[in-house]
Amino acid sequence: MKKIFLLAVVLLLSVPVILPAREKLSFKDGKFKIVQFTDMHWDNKSPNCAQTTATIQAVLKVEQPDIALLTGDVVTASPGVEGWKAVIRIFEDAEMPFAVMMGNHDAEILPKEDIYNMLLQSPYYIGEKGPDNIKGSGNCILPVYGSKDKQQISALLYCLDSNDYPTLKEYGAYDWVHFDEIAWYRDQSTKYTQNNGGKPIPALAFFHIPLLEYNQVWGASTTLGVMNDGAVASPAINTGLFASFIEMGDVMGAFTGHDHDNDFIGIDFGIALAYGRVTGADAYGDLVRGGRVIELTEGERAFDSWIRTPSGKEYTYYYPSGLTSKDEETMTYLPAKNVKPKKQGVAYSYYEGKFKHTDQIASATKLKDGTMKNFSIAEAPVEDYFAYDFRTLIKIPEDGVYRFYTFSDDGSKLLIDGQVVVDNDGSHSARQAKGTVALKAGFHELKILYFESYMGEMLEVGISSRHIKESVIPDDMLYLPE
Template sequence: MKKTYLFFIFFLFAISISACTQQQDILWTDNDAFNLEVSSDTIKILQITDLHLAFGISNRDQMTYDLIANLAASDDYDLIVITGDMMMSPHAPSLFRGLIKHMESLEIPWTFVFGNHDNDFNDYSELLDQIQDTNYLYFKNGPEMTDGGIGNFKINFIYQDQIIYHAYFLDSKAEREIYTEEEGEYGYLSTAQVAWYENNVSTDLVESVVFMHIPLRQFIDPTTYDGVFLEDKVYAQGIDTGFFDAMVLNDKSKAVFVGHDHLNDFSFIKDDVLLAYGRISGYTSYGYLERGGRHIEIKDQVLTTYVKLESEVSS
């Protein structure tokens, strides 16, 4: 299914030459966690994924914006997370600027991780330049690390001056230009990212969830699962560099939420860790599943989650 999507990339390339950009330096940031104050001891997170904004003025892009607004209004969310592939277009910087404006208009804290298509035509720095004067965005480039990508950071959820939960965000990066069967075609977390996670989670006193775009290899071949598994396979990260083992060993992060495979929204538990896809949210992207999002709720360290469909939130 993903291979047939390539024609769309070439079509977009043909309509614009704006992809010819000069590489710019990334301004790396500190490693301090964000503190997000919540109004109750029940944390509610909305995951949306794979928006694939392409034109900005198209009806399908507007449908994606409308869905995001309807999902956001369906509950009292403390945080909205976009798990990658926000854009797939030569016009990605302007589309990202429009997405930021839309997300800010919701007046709900939000964040994102990059997917494997966000920088298809434009350098990351051109996308990051669009982030200006935001009031609700919780995102930082994070510290520079070897093959670490951009946007590795942590959010602390604060209730009554106490940290009650954490969320980790990692960049699983993009397709690999040169790859072997052993390494696979998609990016993966580097050992430096795994070490960064281990250093942070080792001091946590409460539990956490993790968000990234490309699924870990532990998503492959679940024996039993809840939800939809309609892709021909799991298009997982190219190498297992030990992130899941670090999660199990530290016993603090209880779930990993990903996007990437548009025809999957399944979830299952492996070694006491929930592995879950989001529900595809973008109308310009491939796949015939009804669009929607994933509701994530944590109370007293107990996590529950389910898919929320467009038909359930539209007026």
Template structure:
């Protein structure tokens, strides 16, 4: 069951370029004075970067009134006519609405690309595979939106939830279907909130090339259901982008897949890094790789790099 874009198709521009802005962990609360910092940062980022799509990777609106919070956040992109993708975090359903209620509300918002609230027999909400079309009118890249859910639902296991087996199977089927439809493996990026366990494993191995910082341990689930292994086997995903851990912003190479954090986009509604900002990801049509950097609220650029990393 493939989730595709109908009302708003993503595509590379005539120069073969495509730009993504990732916002994560806004922890937005309508009416809260600190939240205005997030709105200001988002506005300046979009005016400067002019992305083709914005991707929110969870913990976006965490306080009631939920609808007003989402309206205020999304107005920043909708008013600029920028299509966007939303994945939820572990805090998005801790206020007045359930996860499904949040997804149902978002599914009716204009310009949302992954606008199907749920998929039959697939855990979570807003899971989607989205094609970025090339200038030859064929799929050139895939963007996967995945719900990493919230907290463990298994008695006796504490901590965060993990991708369900049906989500892993959904990804495998989607990836295979995309390859069959195009006659080749289409490169892909995946976006979700909670890092899977391979993040910490990869960063701990000093031989792995990396850029950026880790200032807290990864808040990963203790159960590994195999999503990374599935991506490694399918050979389409070249980068994954998460949030969740506010003071981590690294990108590390793990067997050819770039495991990356976004940049904390929130404010003093929660614990913070020195400056909030966004991760920028640039794709080039026909190239299996990406260029990325962090843009802080004042325009300062950090950790500009290409992935795969250049060989030394």
């Protein structure tokens, strides 16, 4: 009996213990929620640690995320070991899986090797120390599996080290994700795509120092949030990471920290570039402390993101549309028309003459009236010096904010219910202009004014919304006016 008991003990000890954080990350009911905490600037000697802890606990309690990601500058004062133990304890007490990316200040207190050795002792730490043959520490990929098929990877979270400081001050004050790290990302991305039948898996990237490209999204119509730091503290050079995101086709958005008084999110070339919300009470900056929440949608290249603080939830950003809940709440909705059109299509009037602006079309000589399936200038009998006045009823599927665009050479103007939404007027080469409007579900009058001056005729009219990916307006949304 004693031998049997000893054998049972040996067998039990030989079975690997599955710790909570080692379990697979997976979508639940089609959603996967991440909370990003950044720039905690933990000082274990500071009384403000209690406030930082309370902020994290409040966000975790309300949001109930699937994982917490800490994007750098976590423990930035001695004693480092005690500081990291205290931070780790916050997430262990909350039974929250978490991963950590290094900031530029973390290694000033403890070597990165020591930090990750401590982190990996926690049953709730889900990251890795990272490959030894590339620069940086903690570079890893966290796969997120499907709600039903636990073997199917439905999303990827790339955790990257943006390192500390460059070797030459001419490169800027701060470092970046280096080329060998980028090559590693590209190689891993290629493998995941190949294993997914050649289709890139929707992914997000997390690191500390923002990219130079963040400057491109600030001030754009699809950007939400503030830049109270007055600048983007990125490296001064283009590092190639953003171009790699575009080329590999998997990363939907990059999420960083570093600039405590910046929290904006915007889109450049189809990729969201976002800051988290500063978390630490001992960090500089005036923003209310909190975290950024990102909620992925299973099976789609889509996510919603918002800032959560202990005092509440801020506006939600919808990717890929770039529309926001602020638009939905603050814009005046145009009521639908009381009409019941029977036939699909677009009515038009055709003109010829020399035009410099669309307001000159009405006074020109009209040569033809007719109908067509969609907006098109392909049937114009001349190559230059002509114009169209298009009129249709567009069927809006649900109440919401809609973004329209025209891509034209030369001028164009889009009006909804008599209101100018897109102004792409004047003589110019091919370019796109966009505008947003809040619409009630039902039919709305849509009018396009277009003229071609000299060389290079072009017209494309598109739509997007929270639930409609940007595309040319489909034929089945357009109806002939009564």
